[in-house]
Amino acid sequence: MEMLVELSAGIDVPQQHLVEGRTRALPEPVALAAPGERPLARIHSSSEAPADAYVAVRYRNYWFWIDDRDLASKRAFTFLRIFSSIAETGAVPQVPIITIPAN
Numbered sequence: 001m002e003m004l005v006e007l008s009a010g011i012d013v014p015q016q017h018l019v020e021g022r023t024r025a026l027p028e029p030v031a032l033a034a035p036g037e038r039p040l041a042r043i044h045s046s047s048e049a050p051a052d053a054y055v056a057v058r059y060r061n062y063w064f065w066i067d068d069r070d071l072a073s074k075r076a077f078t079f080l081r082i083f084s085s086i087a088e089t090g091a092v093p094q095v096p097i098i099t100i101p102a103n
Contacts, residue, residue, distance in 0.1 A: 003080060010039030010073070014047075014062050022060075041066060041073035 017023050045064050050056050054074045056065035066073045 003083070006040050007043070007076065007080065010041045011043045011064070012045045014045050017060070017062075041076040042070055043073070 013023055013025055018025055043064055043066060044050065045062050047062055049058075049063050050065040050067075052068045053065035054068040054070070055077060056063055058064075066077055068074070
């Protein structure tokens with residue numbers, strides 16, 4: 001969960017989502033952050049489909065993507081995908097069993 005929180009710091013949030021209260025903006029623009037304070041990945045957004053994306057997804061009428069020329073963001077996203085696949089065991093989780101005593 002912490003990795004997802006860290007990655008979310010680099011999302012270019014659409015203004016409409018801010019106005020509608022769907023999320024909140026970063027405290028300062030990512031481009032102005034000091035090198036050690038930059039997010040792990042830069043995720044762009046636009047109402048238009050991206051031209052040169054490494055990965056892209058459409059959500060609530062906006063496109064969110066990682067630029068194919070952004071090596072650091074591609075590396076972070078790829079690591080997250082690999083880590084997620086390793087964590088996925090494929091086993092069905094056990095459902096809690098509740099026993100009710102009967103007299």
